[in-house]
Amino acid sequence: MRLESVSKAYGDGAGAVTALDDVSFEVPPGTFTAVMGPSGSGKSTFLHCLAGLDRPTSGRVYLGETELGGLKESALTAVRRTRIGYVFQAYNLMSALTVKQNVTLVSRLSNSAVDEAWLAEILGRVGMGEHADRYPNQLSGGQQQRVAIARALLTRPDAVLADEPTGALDTRSSQEVLRLFRQIVDETGQTVLMVTHDPVAASYADSVVFLADGRLAGQLPRPTPDQVADRMTHLGNW
Template sequence: MVRSWGQQPDVSAAKGRYAVQLTGVTKQFGEGPTAVLALDTVSLGIEPGTFTAVMGPSGSGKSTFLHCAAGLDRPTSGEVRLGGQDLAALRERRLTELRRTRIGFVFQAFNLLPSLTVEQNITLPLRLAGKEADAAWFHHIMTTVGLGDCLARFPTQLSGGQQQRVAIARGLVTRPQVIFADEPTGALDPETARDILGLLRQAVTDLHQTVVMVTHDPVAAAHTDHAVFLSTGRIVDEMGAPSADRVAEVLSGLRRTA
């Protein structure tokens, strides 16, 4: 379930209930007459074990939303919580540690290190945190993403779809509280994109993960539980059990009014 509270949220009883919670989040870039308001008092709660699409026209604030929600950027004002943890209360070193252990990332560009094998790329977040991979969990992930026979290969020896599977496995390996995916199928052909979306869906349904995905693709949104629509930095619409046709209709309307 996704819940937005409009511009004046009353969330005192909700702290800790949501996997991700934004309360009155504003993000401004620059100052004075050239300032850009990328997010405008956004309030949203995303419950654990759900798959959410964040959508909107170009310049609507989707990427800024993801960066603030994932602790990659600090909002100008407002509060971001991961579970019960207020990210603004953390110093940069602690925030970096939290991103390594409690947040998983999947990007359009894969971001794999070419000099590392598949197994080394997947376990990199754990090694950076000074931890060992749990053997049973690692095997479970490999079974889920279908990479068991590729562990000794290097990224250049893999197809684009296989590289994205590696990126998803890397995002899962720490048992994160939330996985943030930024246009994860944008560089893939339609058939491979469908497979990757199926894996993210499986991560939610079978592995009980929480996935928040920024996408422009109505077909991708149809794999999710909820879609949230941004325009000029504000949440303007939401949709449960989104279909590609309904999402495309909403996006078309937002583009006309943007």
């Protein structure tokens, strides 16, 4: 995944708000990258452009060699469905469906065959194999987020993007989810990009990318929570 001179503005004329300002960045494949910045720095827009949820005002977004901006809406929807796994903060599970039904929902809606062996493997990998027939209201918050991660992995996507995936979880559940992301990257070579506000969560990543006022404001490899917190403190003066 990469952005090439991407800018994104919302609104027109004097009232336009620039969320991203000429940002170029490439996400290394097979790595875990965290994205951080103050409120309003452009983190969510950065993620949405990479996921094809927002089209940039200028610049180009690539997934592999595919330029997302050059695709028609139907083709872009197909890319989002099959090549990008997206994990939301609020899980977005259907309460009337079981764990297994939630994980396979997108495939069934698109009339795609479900690889039952792969389904069993990813449910086992996220620790939900024994809970496949349970409903969301029978699960903890951490377990529900694990289901959401399994759903994102079902299509064997090129990358998994996560928007504040631990924001609604307690400390223990957050640690479980973050360890799972780390395991997915280390054991399967998956690419994970996560927006977070939490220095501890960011420390699970291989590197942290910082945004401020819609622009890149630095990168920190092999981050520790203290290093991330210190860098975030100084972003206010960017």
